[in-house]
Amino acid sequence: xxxxxxxLLQRATAVLLAPLVLVHLGxxxxxxxxxxxxxxxxxxxxxxxxxxxxxxLFVLAVAVHxxxxxxxxxxxxxxxxxxxxxxxxxxxxxxxxWLGARAVWAVVGGGL
Amino acid sequence: xxxxxxxxxxxxxxxTGRFETYRVPNGSSQTILDVVTxxxxxxxxxxxxxxxxxxxxxxxxxxxxNGRPRWTCRSHVSKVVKSGRLRIEPLYxxxxxxxxxxxxxxxxxxxxxxRGQFKPSITRFDPMERISPDSMRRRAVDAGIECINCGVxxxxxxxxAWNNDYLGPAALNRSWTLANDERDADRGGLLSTISRSxxxxxxxxxGSCVEDCPVGLNPxxxxxGLKRMTLTGLLRGDLG
Numbered sequence: 001x002x003x004x005x006x007x008l009l010q011r012a013t014a015v016l017l018a019p020l021v022l023v024h025l026g027x028x029x030x031x032x033x034x035x036x037x038x039x040x041x042x043x044x045x046x047x048x049x050x051x052x053x054x055x056x057l058f059v060l061a062v063a064v065h066x067x068x069x070x071x072x073x074x075x076x077x078x079x080x081x082x083x084x085x086x087x088x089x090x091x092x093x094x095x096x097x098w099l100g101a102r103a104v105w106a107v108v109g110g111g112l
Numbered sequence: 113x114x115x116x117x118x119x120x121x122x123x124x125x126x127x128t129g130r131f132e133t134y135r136v137p138n139g140s141s142q143t144i145l146d147v148v149t150x151x152x153x154x155x156x157x158x159x160x161x162x163x164x165x166x167x168x169x170x171x172x173x174x175x176x177x178n179g180r181p182r183w184t185c186r187s188h189v190s191k192v193v194k195s196g197r198l199r200i201e202p203l204y205x206x207x208x209x210x211x212x213x214x215x216x217x218x219x220x221x222x223x224x225x226x227r228g229q230f231k232p233s234i235t236r237f238d239p240m241e242r243i244s245p246d247s248m249r250r251r252a253v254d255a256g257i258e259c260i261n262c263g264v265x266x267x268x269x270x271x272x273a274w275n276n277d278y279l280g281p282a283a284l285n286r287s288w289t290l291a292n293d294e295r296d297a298d299r300g301g302l303l304s305t306i307s308r309s310x311x312x313x314x315x316x317x318x319g320s321c322v323e324d325c326p327v328g329l330n331p332x333x334x335x336x337g338l339k340r341m342t343l344t345g346l347l348r349g350d351l352g
Contacts (some may be wrong), residue, residue, distance in 0.1 A: 001315040002307050002308065002351075003307055003308060003310075003311055003314070004307035004311075004313060004342045004343065004345075004346050004351060006313070007313040007343070007345055008343055009346075011343075013254050033300075034302065054286065072314075075275060076275050077273040077274065078273070079276075081277075081309070
């Protein structure tokens with residue numbers, strides 16, 4: 001994949017992540033302020049298509065956005081390049097997707 | 113009367129070497145190039161440095177002065193001296209040949225790699241194309257065309273220091289002027305070339321090139337323009 005495509009993907013996911021992160025932070029503040037327990041939070045999220053969509057999108061965007069940024073850091077600071085760097089970028093994306101998907105399932109699964 | 117003197121440290125050697133300190137008369141209105149020339153003519157005949165026009169046109173005399181790249185023929189000592197001291201060394205990000213002289217081959221190779229050559233779309237037998245000086249694209253060319261190839265922006269750029277593949281602000285500024293030249297026959301090829309690894313997308317927009325460009329160009333704005341152009345090309349499917 002050319003640098004231009006990676007650049008486009010990273011910017012596009014950044015545009016997506018900007019509002020998602022704001023909502024996510026607002027949600028944390030709300031949950032803390034309201035004193036919600038874990039059980040109360042799960043009660044609201046379990047089986048919710050809306051939260052599954054919201055955090056599913058969040059995880060997808062992160063899984064694309066973060067590895068591209070890490071790839072740039074590795075290339076500039078570790079002088080790393082070539083096929084292995086591309087594989088490492090891909091694997092980082094898969095790892096983030098897997099971890100994120102598990103987390104999303106943990107909060108919305110069970111009722112879906 | 114005690115003469116007003118400057119302490120001038122000058123790099124001697126190649127990649128390895130040392131700073132030698134010279135006492136140089138602090139004349140009024142003298143430039144950094146005057147100082148270096150005084151040292152060579154009066155103290156150190158073997159000191160190697162480059163200059164040609166002495167009036168800020170040729171771009172030969174750029175050096176690092178007190179940590180910043182500058183065109184030395186137009187840099188007045190009074191504006192850059194710190195506590196009566198000057199530290200003069202070769203430009204960063206280029207191999208050192210001797211003393212203040214760097215090998216600019218990699219710098220100009222990047223101009224080649226950025227497809228810095230104009231590709232004509234007509235022959236000499238065709239009528240000349242009419243380009244309006246007021247058109248947006250021609251104005252973009254005008255804003256970037258006055259580069260004197262001094263290498264200051266290349267030396268100032270952090271990304272050039274980090275990433276050997278990066279084409280650098282000067283070469284990409286050239287690409288930007290060509291990408292806006294309506295007479296150029298291969299804009300798509302140019303945009304594909306600068307979209308490869310080390311192309312315009314590697315720029316972090318730190319702005320050191322803008323800060324230090326002696327002729328007041330804005331290569332960072334040109335690179336941002338190239339990013340927009342390549343993304344548009346990509347979305348339209350014109351870019352490989």
